Amino acid sequence: MDPLTGRIVLGPNRYGKAENRVVRIYRDTVRHEIRDLNVTSSLRGDFEAAHTAGDQRAVLPTDSQKQTIFAYAATHSGGSVEDYGLALARHFVDDIGPVSSARIEIEDFPWERVGDHPYTWTRTGPEVRTAAITVTGAGDTRREWVVAGLKDLVVLKSTGSGFAGFLEDPFTVLEPTDDRVLATSLVARWRYADTAAAWDRTYAGVREVMLDRFAALQSKALQQTLFEMGRAVLEAFPYLAEIRLQAPNKHHFLFDLDRFGIPNRGEVFHADDRPYGLMHVTVQREDAPDAGSAWDEYTGAA
Numbered sequence: 263m264d265p266l267t268g269r270i271v272l273g274p275n276r277y278g279k280a281e282n283r284v285v286r287i288y289r290d291t292v293r294h295e296i297r298d299l300n301v302t303s304s305l306r307g308d309f310e311a312a313h314t315a316g317d318q319r320a321v322l323p324t325d326s327q328k329q330t331i332f333a334y335a336a337t338h339s340g341g342s343v344e345d346y347g348l349a350l351a352r353h354f355v356d357d358i359g360p361v362s363s364a365r366i367e368i369e370d371f372p373w374e375r376v377g378d379h380p381y382t383w384t385r386t387g388p389e390v391r392t393a394a395i396t397v398t399g400a401g402d403t404r405r406e407w408v409v410a411g412l413k414d415l416v417v418l419k420s421t422g423s424g425f426a427g428f429l430e431d432p433f434t435v436l437e438p439t440d441d442r443v444l445a446t447s448l449v450a451r452w453r454y455a456d457t458a459a460a461w462d463r464t465y466a467g468v469r470e471v472m473l474d475r476f477a478a479l480q481s482k483a484l485q486q487t488l489f490e491m492g493r494a495v496l497e498a499f500p501y502l503a504e505i506r507l508q509a510p511n512k513h514h515f516l517f518d519l520d521r522f523g524i525p526n527r528g529e530v531f532h533a534d535d536r537p538y539g540l541m542h543v544t545v546q547r548e549d550a551p552d553a554g555s556a557w558d559e560y561t562g563a564a
């Protein structure tokens with residue numbers, strides 16, 4: 263191959279402050295509330311000179327982005343994380359000249375009140391609520407997207423799942439089964455068709471529909487379960503455009519107790535942590551509005 267001789271230029275770039283750990287206490291009454299967030303900002307715009315000439319005149323420091331994230335926690339975080347993210351993203355695009363697009367990714371860590379105590383909680387989990395807000399352009403070219411979700415929702419069913427009838431090749435040793443343990447740690451992200459929705463109610467509803475479907479479906483494969491969960495969510499929430507599910511098949515292998523003369527009637531399993539099957543499934547409406555930048559590369563935080 264001939265050497266490549268084209269000019270070397272700056273390609274796509276973005277920058278921001280990753281993983282701002284914001285804890286907001288609401289102490290308006292003696293019964294306090296807590297919000298525990300991990301907030302990442304990521305800005306796109308005309309930052310050519312910063313990269314090619316070391317000229318910072320268009321660069322809003324990532325430290326200023328961090329300060330903004332904390333300041334807005336005082337003034338804009340009373341609602342849901344989606345509203346807080348929208349306020350931040352709109353601010354960066356509308357008020358900071360060189361910024362043409364802003365993405366805010368948020369992890370919302372759940373805390374549960376200890377009994378009915380007014381100011382003590384325990385961290386629950388590992389499940390985490392997520393939101394990724396993208397705002398681009400101004401005036402007629404303004405576009406906004408909200409993707410909400412959850413991650414690390416660990417679920418298991420001890421029956422009601424099988425896997426059989428699969429393609430076999432010379433390397434296939436897997437035995438078909440009509441009764442196995444099905445377990446996963448779910449990542450789900452759903453894209454709203456517009457940017458005004460009942461965020462908290464939808465979050466709770468999507469979570470419930472997904473779990474109900476996981477439990478109720480006689481599963482022929484994790485892929486089928488995921489599709490059915492996604493379909494049920496889109497059926498229940500007509501203002502969602504699509505849902506993307508990512509799920510490891512957390513294998514539970516029946517442990518061989520024959521060696522000890524002990525029968526194993528599907529009661530003792532080895533929960534193997536790797537390798538694991540990994541499924542990615544998108545369920546979408548054919549008439550969904552354009553996804554635009556909604557799914558732009560995640561920074562990894564949310």
Ligand SMILES: O=c1[nH]c(=O)c2[nH]c(=O)[nH]c2[nH]1
Pocket residue numbers: 425436482483484485511539
């Ligand atoms: O639900 C499953 N889907 C697969 O694609 C697969 N492959 C496998 O070995 N076990 C399973 N289980």
